[in-house]
Amino acid sequence: MSLNKDINQRKFRSEHQKAMINLIYSYNWLMENTRKHLDQYDLTPQQFNILRILRGAGEPLSTLQIRQRMLDKMSDTSRIVDRLVKKELVQKVVCSADRRLVDVTISDKGRELLTILDTHESEWDALLKNLDQSEATQLNGLLDKLRNSQD
Amino acid sequence: MSLNKDINQRKFRSEHQKAMINLIYSYNWLMENTRKHLDQYDLTPQQFNILRILRGAGEPLSTLQIRQRMLDKMSDTSRIVDRLVKKELVQKVVCSADRRLVDVTISDKGRELLTILDTHESEWDALLKNLDQSEATQLNGLLDKLRNSQD
DNA sequence: TTTAATTTTATGTTGAACCATTTAATATAT
DNA sequence: ATATATTAAATGGTTCAACATAAAATTAAA
Secondary structure (H helix, E strand, C coil), X not given: CHHHHXXXXXXXXXXXXXXXXXXXXXXXXXXXXHHHHHHCCCCCHHHHHHHHHHHHHCCCECHHHHHHHCCCCCCCHHHHHHHHHHCCCEEEEECCCCCCCEEEEECHHHHHHXXXXXXXXXXXXXXXXCCCHHHHHHHHXXXXXXXXXXX | CHHHHHHHHCCCCCHHHHHHHHHHHHHHHHHHHHHHHHHCCCCCHHHHHHHHHHHHHCCCECXXXXXXXXXXXXXXXXXXXXXXXXXXXXXXXXXXXXXXXXXXXXXXXXXXXXXHHXXXXXXXXXXXXXXXXXXXXXXXXXXXHHHCCCC
């Protein structure tokens, strides 16, 4: 991977600065590989994310509830949902109890697509195969600690 | 940070899967904090990135050379450069030796802006203050290993 | 030398983040 | 009961990633 060659060539002010760059590289690497799995199904990572959230919930969720469960806090949920509606992977119905809300449900077509994608789950997990179990745990610990700032 | 609460509440298939989610969270956290520093100067992370690359180069760079030094391989360099031109932070001149190329140079105004931003460098580094030196090194090692896949 | 291939930049499109504002519905206060 | 505040969703604007294609200049080939 040329990214890696790149990052090793560069000079850094500190290990902390290198860690920032490294985090960005690693995120980009992860996204690139994620897209490889999803592209053939004409699905973006965020669309996939929302589909999984809806299936996991097992009941209709409002746009706000979806957003709160998404990885990107600030995601433009209503427009992503609209794209999923256009692809007929989800349905949108105004909530009768509170008509400000929209009940979003995964459709049969959406469920079928996820079933197909479940097949990829193991290759998907294998993305991080270079780390063994304990290294993955270690990484999780460091990232948690990293983010745990007071602000 | 509510992100962290979130990630600890969730159930994960494996430490590897958690590490993926954790990487995404951490990247988003980093970007959010980066933007906080740049917003007051009406600069995006990518624009800042290009300005630093140009100053660091010490000579005019072509659009392609800039892109090759950027963190995001696929970045839309020519349009970002155009926005910097509009802000008068860089200049664009067609290269006389090879008229396909465009020589991009940081302007005095751009240089002044970076000088101001240099002031923030220490707070900037302090973003990762929760990790000590050896933890940062450890994180770098794990991220390098993570990405070092064959494909 | 003229044609073909390659390189570099520009442009177009879609998806999405982020920010602000608007609209509709509900809850609260007077 | 009406006016105000709050909440949820939709919408508009800008920036950028990712992908494709076009246009211009250069290089290679015939």
